[in-house]
Amino acid sequence: xxxxxxxxxxxxxxxxxxxxxxxxxxxxxxxxxxxxxxxxxxxxxxxxxxxxxxxxxxxxxxxxxxxxxxxxxxxxxxxxxxxxxxxxxxxxxxxxxxxxxxxxxxxxxxxxxxxxxxxxxxxxxxxxxxxxxxxxxxxxxxxxxxxxxxxxxxxxxxxxxxxxxxxxxxxxxxxxxxxxxxxxxxxxxxxxxxxxxxxxxxxxxxxxxxxxxxxxxxxxxxxxxxxxxxxxxxxxxxxxxxxxxxxxxxxxxxxxxxxxxxxxxxxxxxxxxxxxxxxxxxxxxxxxxxxxxxxxxxxxxxxxxxxxxxxxxxxxxxxxxxxxxxxxxxxxxxxxxxxxxxxxxxxxxxxxxxxxxxxxxxxxxxxxxxxxxxxxxxxxxxxxxxxxxxxxxxxxxxxxxxxxxxxxxxxxxxxxxxxxxxxxxxxxxxxxxxxxxxxxxxxxxxxxxxxxx
Amino acid sequence: xxxxxxxxxxxxxxxxxxxxxxxxxxxxxxxxxxxxxxxxxxxxxxxxxxxxxxxxxxxxxxxxxxxxxxxxxxxxxxxxxxxxxxxxxxxxxxxxxxxxxxxxxxxxxxxxxxxxxxxxxxxxxxxxxxxxxxxxxxxxxxxxxxxxxxxxxxxxxxxxxxxxxxxxxxxxxxxxxxxxxxxxxxxxxxxxxxxxxxxxxxxxxxxxxxxxxxxxxxxxxxxxxxxxxxxxxxxxxxxxxxxxxxxxxx
Numbered sequence: 189x190x191x192x193x194x195x196x197x198x199x200x201x202x203x204x205x206x207x208x209x210x211x212x213x214x215x216x217x218x219x220x221x222x223x224x225x226x227x228x229x230x231x232x233x234x235x236x237x238x239x240x241x242x243x244x245x246x247x248x249x250x251x252x253x254x255x256x257x258x259x260x261x262x263x264x265x266x267x268x269x270x271x272x273x274x275x276x277x278x279x280x281x282x283x284x285x286x287x288x289x290x291x292x293x294x295x296x297x298x299x300x301x302x303x304x305x306x307x308x309x310x311x312x313x314x315x316x317x318x319x320x321x322x323x324x325x326x327x328x329x330x331x332x333x334x335x336x337x338x339x340x341x342x343x344x345x346x347x348x349x350x351x352x353x354x355x356x357x358x359x360x361x362x363x364x365x366x367x368x369x370x371x372x373x374x375x376x377x378x379x380x381x382x383x384x385x386x387x388x389x390x391x392x393x394x395x396x397x398x399x400x401x402x403x404x405x406x407x408x409x410x411x412x413x414x415x416x417x418x419x420x421x422x423x424x425x426x427x428x429x430x431x432x433x434x435x436x437x438x439x440x441x442x443x444x445x446x447x448x449x450x451x452x453x454x455x456x457x458x459x460x461x462x463x464x465x466x467x468x469x470x471x472x473x474x475x476x477x478x479x480x481x482x483x484x485x486x487x488x489x490x491x492x493x494x495x496x497x498x499x500x501x502x503x504x505x506x507x508x509x510x511x512x513x514x515x516x517x518x519x520x521x522x523x524x525x526x527x528x529x530x531x532x533x534x535x536x537x538x539x540x541x542x543x544x545x546x547x548x549x550x551x552x553x554x555x556x557x558x559x560x561x562x563x564x565x566x567x568x569x570x571x572x573x574x575x576x577x578x579x580x581x582x583x584x585x586x587x588x589x590x591x592x593x594x595x596x597x598x599x600x601x602x603x604x605x606x607x608x609x610x611x612x613x614x615x616x617x618x619x620x621x622x623x624x625x626x627x628x629x630x631x632x633x634x635x636x637x638x639x640x641x
Numbered sequence: 642x643x644x645x646x647x648x649x650x651x652x653x654x655x656x657x658x659x660x661x662x663x664x665x666x667x668x669x670x671x672x673x674x675x676x677x678x679x680x681x682x683x684x685x686x687x688x689x690x691x692x693x694x695x696x697x698x699x700x701x702x703x704x705x706x707x708x709x710x711x712x713x714x715x716x717x718x719x720x721x722x723x724x725x726x727x728x729x730x731x732x733x734x735x736x737x738x739x740x741x742x743x744x745x746x747x748x749x750x751x752x753x754x755x756x757x758x759x760x761x762x763x764x765x766x767x768x769x770x771x772x773x774x775x776x777x778x779x780x781x782x783x784x785x786x787x788x789x790x791x792x793x794x795x796x797x798x799x800x801x802x803x804x805x806x807x808x809x810x811x812x813x814x815x816x817x818x819x820x821x822x823x824x825x826x827x828x829x830x831x832x833x834x835x836x837x838x839x840x841x842x843x844x845x846x847x848x849x850x851x852x853x854x855x856x857x858x859x860x861x862x863x864x865x866x867x868x869x870x871x872x873x874x875x876x877x878x879x880x881x882x883x884x885x886x887x888x889x890x891x
Binding site: 613627 | 709710754757758761765766
């Protein structure tokens with residue numbers, strides 16, 4: 189057995205979730221560099237920073253530069269917990285200092301304004317020209333506010349926050365919810381597929397019902413939805429049924445009743461879920477009248493939180509990386525753009541078949557792309573990637589649930605390969621449910637560490 | 642985030658007993674600070690009595706719990722961690738595993754945020770579940786050739802190689818041979834001394850440094866701190882490599 193063999197060590201570094209590099213003794217760090225190429229990453233979110241960190245882990249000799257417009261990252265995952273006062277806006281802040289100081293990742297805090305894919309050069313608003321050997325773009329999403337009559341970015345920023353990309357809108361929505369009149373109605377508009385964080389709108393609704401139960405017990409939460417189902421729906425609905433006296437829709441109830449006890453509540457829940465088949469699709473907003481028009485009619489509201497349809501972040505459009513679908517087509521093995529040479533697109537913005545638009549997915553894509561680039565530069569074949577995703581979600585502060593999947597490349601498509609055991613079991617014990625909530629909280633911390641520290 | 646540990650009543654009694662038996666308060670340096678008073682450390686007597694009062698474990702039930710409580714996510718389906726970050730539990734002595742769960746429960750072992758999740762788990766499980774899990778890990782063969790990196794060690798002239806420290810110790814530094822507590826083949830010794838054979842070297846090294854710095858101080862008489870304090874970093878690396886590959890050489 190030769191465990192000090194550099195190839196073996198490289199394999200180890202690539203295949204295992206690494207602890208903080210700074211925390212690793214020298215012998216557990218990856219071996220010496222094979223190249224000095226310059227890899228530039230556009231977008232300092234989960235995907236971009238994970239890619240930058242793992243490039244340096246796989247090959248410390250690489251020069252890695254992240255171009256990002258904001259000096260401090262606000263993590264979107266777990267950001268609904270600002271609304272229920274579980275965390276503050278400051279708790280969402282993630283510093284780039286560890287990546288800079290401990291990993292040697294360079295940061296350029298600036299906007300990209302020019303791109304020459306043939307010469308492989310980016311230009312920034314601050315006047316820098318940044319040449320690269322490979323470009324990784326992790327642009328995230330943009331929200332298409334204009335999809336609904338009466339809604340636009342200015343309205344959202346001023347009075348009708350989406351709060352799906354954390355920032356001033358998150359703080360605004362939190363203030364609105366705290367100030368909502370006694371017995372008022374909070375309307376959440378869930379987005380159509382595909383969108384970032386599939387269980388997120390349903391978790392947000394649940395956390396706010398729980399919060400109102402303590403702070404505004406006559407309040408109502410109405411979740412308007414163009415869809416009829418969502419990932420983790422069965423376990424989430426069961427949580428609502430147990431925690432918020434929510435009556436599960438008949439079609440779900442029939443499926444669930446054979447496996448688990450479903451409670452029948454005689455009085456209406458604080459929470460309503462208006463599905464697409466019941467007219468839940470939003471048509472427009474009457475901002476002055478505080479009303480949302482749906483296919484089922486007008487819904488009166490006190491606080492409105494519409495999460496609009498999404499597409500790839502604006503920088504992906506600017507760099508010519510998105511197609512008419514609004515998302516970025518890529519080679520499925522190495523996430524190389526099919527539209528621009530020497531560019532890889534990862535995270536929410538790319539088209540990744542069965543993989544959801546989640547931070548976890550962006551993180552695992554970033555690692556496989558970092559590996560693919562390092563191997564390609566070294567003239568070695570890169571191993572076949574295997575991707576993972578886990579979405580944790582809360583139905584209440586102490587009520588956790590999840591979906592956990594593994595993906596492989598099958599016939600050129602990213603395909604889910606696990607079948608059973610994707611979700612928290614329907615017959616999970618109270619302890620398993622509590623434990624899942626603890627895991628969710630722990631994941632927020634350890635995941636941030638894996639991406640940024 | 643508010644955390645309200647709900648230690649099971651019978652364990653409260655056991656820990657209270659532990660507290661009464663110990664004269665000294667032992668707040669570990671670098672204690673995670675869970676808002677609880679510093680837990681009292683064990684004496685030989687309180688540990689013996691507490692372990693004796695635990696229900697008998699069932700390895701079959703433990704195998705199921707390893708999945709249903711998500712232990713396997715970090716510690717593996719067969720007690721071999723799939724990650725560099727966590728200890729292997731395969732083959733671990735049941736008494737040691739039980740003690741660790743009780744220590745996580747009381748906060749005696751936390752190691753900052755790292756141990757926080759184990760604290761959350763430990764306050765939710767019953768005594769029976771603890772002993773079932775411990776029984777399961779004890780039935781598993783010690784890890785061999787687990788895919789964790791091994792230290793590359795260049796011992797200084799004044800360092801003693803692991804083999805010597807394990808078998809003979811170092812009387813000049815009052816270091817008892819490791820084997821006297823952890824066994825000739827690293828299989829663990831009486832009561833709390835854990836099995837070390839096949840252990841993840843990264844975890845081994847981290848643990849020794851935690852003992853050295855007082856971040857970990859759940860050993861009754863601080864014996865491990867005394868040893869860790871006198872060993873050099875390269876000796877610790879060498880011991881980690883020695884124990885990691887011990888099952889292979891046996």
